[in-house]
Amino acid sequence: MSDDHKHAPMVDEVSEFEILEIAVRELAIEKGLFTQEDHNKWTEYMHTLGPLPAARLVAKAWLDPEFKKLAVEDGVKASLEVGIDWIRTMPTQFGTPSDYCSFRVMEDTPTLKHVVVCTLCSCYPRPILGQSPEWYRTPNYRRRLVRWPRQVLSEFGLQLPEDVEVRVVDSNQKSRFIVLPVRPEGTEGWNEDQLTEIVTRDCLIGVAVPKPGKTANDPRPVRKALKPYDH
Amino acid sequence: MSNKPVYDREHHVKKATGIGDPQCFTGEAPAAKFKVGDQLRVRDLPDLFYTRTQTYLRGTACTVSAVVYESPAAEDESWDNTDKVEWFYSLVFKQSDLWPDYPSAFGNDTLETELPERWLESA
Amino acid sequence: MRHLDIVKQFQPSLHTETHAPSPDMVDDDHYRAYTRSSHDLGGEPDIPITWEEKEEEIWEHNTFVTCEVLAWRGVWNAEERRRRQNVDVGQTIYLGLPYYGRWLMTAALILVDKQYVTLSELQDKIHEVRQRYE
Numbered sequence: 001m002s003d004d005h006k007h008a009p010m011v012d013e014v015s016e017f018e019i020l021e022i023a024v025r026e027l028a029i030e031k032g033l034f035t036q037e038d039h040n041k042w043t044e045y046m047h048t049l050g051p052l053p054a055a056r057l058v059a060k061a062w063l064d065p066e067f068k069k070l071a072v073e074d075g076v077k078a079s080l081e082v083g084i085d086w087i088r089t090m091p092t093q094f095g096t097p098s099d100y101c102s103f104r105v106m107e108d109t110p111t112l113k114h115v116v117v118c119t120l121c122s123c124y125p126r127p128i129l130g131q132s133p134e135w136y137r138t139p140n141y142r143r144r145l146v147r148w149p150r151q152v153l154s155e156f157g158l159q160l161p162e163d164v165e166v167r168v169v170d171s172n173q174k175s176r177f178i179v180l181p182v183r184p185e186g187t188e189g190w191n192e193d194q195l196t197e198i199v200t201r202d203c204l205i206g207v208a209v210p211k212p213g214k215t216a217n218d219p220r221p222v223r224k225a226l227k228p229y230d231h
Numbered sequence: 232m233s234n235k236p237v238y239d240r241e242h243h244v245k246k247a248t249g250i251g252d253p254q255c256f257t258g259e260a261p262a263a264k265f266k267v268g269d270q271l272r273v274r275d276l277p278d279l280f281y282t283r284t285q286t287y288l289r290g291t292a293c294t295v296s297a298v299v300y301e302s303p304a305a306e307d308e309s310w311d312n313t314d315k316v317e318w319f320y321s322l323v324f325k326q327s328d329l330w331p332d333y334p335s336a337f338g339n340d341t342l343e344t345e346l347p348e349r350w351l352e353s354a
Numbered sequence: 355m356r357h358l359d360i361v362k363q364f365q366p367s368l369h370t371e372t373h374a375p376s377p378d379m380v381d382d383d384h385y386r387a388y389t390r391s392s393h394d395l396g397g398e399p400d401i402p403i404t405w406e407e408k409e410e411e412i413w414e415h416n417t418f419v420t421c422e423v424l425a426w427r428g429v430w431n432a433e434e435r436r437r438r439q440n441v442d443v444g445q446t447i448y449l450g451l452p453y454y455g456r457w458l459m460t461a462a463l464i465l466v467d468k469q470y471v472t473l474s475e476l477q478d479k480i481h482e483v484r485q486r487y488e
């Protein structure tokens with residue numbers, strides 16, 4: 001653990017954050033603002049989330065030009081085909097409050113590469129992509145991507161030629177975005193499951209591109225939690 | 232508590248249930264002023280207290296790539312004022328217009344983001 | 355009182371003394387800089403860092419869920435939540451506390467601001483929870 005974190009509490013201590021979290025949750029329940037059951041339901045919903053539906057959406061779009069057209073024109077409707085209802089999958093029946101129900105699929109071409117950021121917070125299409133990675137939430141990524149996208153992408157291992165237009169998507173209002181990357185060479189004849197495997201979370205954010213044989217995000221350091229939540 | 236004003240805190244929940252947000256505001260905005268392909272400019276309005284119009288966009292030319300949905304502007308909705316609904320647009324900016332020091336070798340690079348009508352004017 | 359040593363360190367990072375200046379010392383750029391919203395940081399220069407993944411703390415998960423459920427039950431809408439978490443907290447907390455730390459502060463404050471809980475009730479509850487673990 002680095003020096004600037006040496007004052008973090010030991011595992012057997014209870015931090016001020018933990019105390020405040022318990023206090024807020026218990027008070028809200030005592031005052032009847034929500035129930036423990038509501039809280040449990042949302043946790044159960046969170047357990048269902050991950051990047052797989054978005055990956056499958058991309059694979060389907062690669063295989064079916066009509067579906068690709070639908071995905072680009074109406075992401076919410078296209079999501080139904082991969083089991084995600086942006087309005088009714090979640091306990092609210094009006095979408096997740098943080099993510100709204102406007103979902104846009106940004107199509108890459110051989111000369112256009114999208115990459116997504118939210119400079120104002122860290123808006124992210126949780127219902128179809130799960131929780132955002134830590135690096136996506138950092139002020140650093142948010143500061144730099146909009147102005148120095150090629151430098152940031154190169155730090156993720158993605159160098160793009162001059163004739164490719166890099167388009168940064170700043171997700172600032174109610175829409176949420178994924179990138180529909182170009183289907184890579186070497187995947188001819190692959191089925192939907194095979195294609196889904198190479199569409200990683202990072203490809204869907206736009207900091208990586210799919211490659212045959214590459215089924216995981218690049219390895220990165222993982223900051224450990226003191227008391228990790230077991231997903 | 233009886234001495235507190237009564238307020239239906241679930242008014243938005245009721246409106247959006249089964250419909251979604253921003254879908255629940257569909258049909259409430261005046262006709263869209265702009266259309267796909269229009270050349271616009273981001274107004275330099277005051278940004279006191281709250282806005283979701285990024286500082287780096289102010290005064291910059293852009294092109295409408297999509298007319299996306301109707302919603303109250305963030306400035307209003309953030310205080311639960313949802314009566315004034317307007318169209319939101321997806322806009323494409325040239326990076327070289329946003330950042331004077333953007334490398335000329337990458338003159339094709341762009342940025343796309345969404346803004347409500349009130350922040351936009353014809354170029 | 356050890357936290358005062360950390361608070362003291364906020365000051366030099368501004369590279370100028372700030373002791374509530376008189377109006378004649380505040381020009382328009384100064385005003386704009388200080389009233390700037392803390393979340394609006396696109397385009398600010400910064401140096402490359404190591405991109406990290408992160409495990410989630412139990413309290414972080416619970417905080418996220420509490421904030422969503424508060425919205426589900428109409429205590430706030432998502433736009434109010436975003437403003438409070440990312441702007442109203444101010445620059446120091448915005449950059450100085452963890453991502454979900456801001457969410458948590460904001461969830462506590464909304465209960466008080468909207469009169470669902472008095473501040474003394476919240477303080478008593480924090481005190482009581484702390485005692486459970488002593």
